[in-house]
Amino acid sequence: MNDVISKVSNKFTKEKQDKLFYYLNDIKKDKINLTLNEICSIIDSSLSKSAYTYKEYWSDRNRGIALNSWIKAGFFAKLDLDNQSVEFYEINNTSIDTY
Numbered sequence: 001m002n003d004v005i006s007k008v009s010n011k012f013t014k015e016k017q018d019k020l021f022y023y024l025n026d027i028k029k030d031k032i033n034l035t036l037n038e039i040c041s042i043i044d045s046s047l048s049k050s051a052y053t054y055k056e057y058w059s060d061r062n063r064g065i066a067l068n069s070w071i072k073a074g075f076f077a078k079l080d081l082d083n084q085s086v087e088f089y090e091i092n093n094t095s096i097d098t099y
Helices: 014-026 036-043 049-053
Strands: 031-035 075-080 085-090
Touching: 014 036, 031 036, 036 049, 036 085
Parallel strands: none
Antiparallel strands: 031 085, 075 085
16 A cells, blocks of 8 residues: 555646546446546546545545546546545446435
């Protein structure tokens, strides 16, 4: 986990948001599970400390970040703190509980 924390930065910029959007938009699945390390690889950068510790960071209510990446691509996101991963669920999938 130390290598995960060492990849921490303070900004989820528009460029990072776009990279995650295009990645999610290109995958034709209702559910996508990505580790935080995989997300760092996709965006070619680090995530903020909040991304590793606060479920709200990944909530659809966090409009600043969500609207420009996973919500725009048609997904809700849910952080799994134990596995340091995020599950992205297609918005049209009504069987998913969101925050």
